[in-house]
Amino acid sequence: MKINFNREQKIGLFAILIAASLYITINYLKGKDIFGTTNIYYTVYESVDGLNATGPVFIKGFKVGTVQKIEYQEKSENFLVTMKVDSKFSIPDSSIAQLYSSDLLGGKSIRIQIAKGDRIIGERDTLQSQIEPGxxxxxxxxxxxxxxxxxxxxxxxxxxxxxxxxxLDPQAKKHLAMSIQNLDRTLQNIKNITSNLDQNGPEISSLISNLDNLSSSLKKSVVVLDKGLGNITEITDSLKTADLSGTVKSLKDLLLEINNPQGSIGKLIKTDSLHNSIDVLVRDIDVLIKNIQDNPKKYIKISVF
Known part of the structure; x- marks a missing residue:
């Protein structure tokens, strides 16, 4: 059976469809889920700068609901935020509703940081809140x-x-200008000195070469000196190990024996008898040699067989 609508009925049906579409669209834009089941949760913030009603609510980056409304509480000077979250998501009571910056323009969103726990928060309970600095x-x-x-x-x-x-009074400024002039002259003198050094480069090179040769000679002399010092060290070591005290004692005893007039050596040195005897012996030998020279036949006999 075919149903026929007159013009007025068609206009009325069209108006109803338009109203229903507007209702669904407006509620969708407000963040209301017309066809799904949601739970209502609350949280409190000191500031909701950048957060708007119908703003998204996330869990681990997935959108699970929207902000339904924001109310200012004069007594506590805080903001009560009402959230609608899909009822299929269970939220432990120790979870935190964190307000964070969701874009570079300062827009804010809410993400629920799910905590471990067995006790699930009930509908229209209040979640702990936290504001993350943007x-x-x-x-x-x-x-x-x-x-x-x-x-x-x-x-x-x-x-x-x-x-x-x-x-910097006028006098100080004058002194400062003079100091700058003196500094300029000093720099000019330094420039002249460096220019002279450049011109006398060969002489300076020769001088440096002579100094190098001198240093080489000094190195060789140092080697010789090292050897001499080594020999001196060996001598000093030998003197350290030698029985100098015994030698000195022996020399002292010898000198005492020589100076003792009762000793044999002392008698030879101190008395004149030895000197007189030697003197007489020398004179007798001299006389004998003279007699042999004057009369050799008397002392030397030659026999011819």
């Missing part, structure tokens, strides 16, 4: 100290320049 906040936290240091540095520089201007 990239912009981190950059600002690092730049602000640098800004303060730069401001302090600029202030110190301004103070320094003021003090320098106060110190």
């Amino acid at each position: 990239m912009i906040e981190n950059i600002a936290a690092q730049i602000l100290p640098l800004k303060d240091q730069a401001s302090e540095l600029i202030s110190n520089l301004n103070t320094t320049f003021v003090n320098v201007n106060e110190v």
Whole structure:
């Protein structure tokens, strides 16, 4: 059986379809799940800057729900955030709803960090909250100290320049100009010295060569000196090991024996008898030699067989 609609009925049916579509679309844009089952959870933040209603809620990077609404609580000065999460996800009671930066423009989202536990949070319970500093906040936290240091540095520089201007009176500026002129003359003299050194390069090279030869000769002399010092060391070592005290004692005893008039050597040295006897013997020998020369036949007989 064919159903026929008149013009008014067709317009009414079309209006109903349009209204239903608008309702579904608007609720979808608001983050409401018309056809699925969801659980309501709450969390509290001190600040919700960048977080919007209908914002996404993630678990391990997967979207599991949306932010339904954000309410300001005047008594605690905090924000109560209502979240709708798919009912098929079980959330332990020690899990944390973390507010974090989801893009470079400062947009915020919520991710639920699932914790280990057996007790599952019930619907319309409150999750623990945490705010993760965003990239912009981190950059600002690092730049602000640098800004303060730069401001302090600029202030110190301004103070320094003021003090320098106060110190540099006309007389001081004149002295400073003279000092700069003297420094310029000194640099010019250094330049002239280096130029002279360049011109006298061959003489300097010859001098360096002579010094090198001298150092070589000194090295050879040092080797000879080392040998001499080695010999002296051997002599000193020999003297250390020698019985010098015994030798000195023997010499001392010999001198005492010589100086003793009662000893044999002392009698020979101290008395005149030996000297007189030797003198007489020498004279007798001299007389005998003279007699032999004068009358050799008397003392030398030659027999011819």
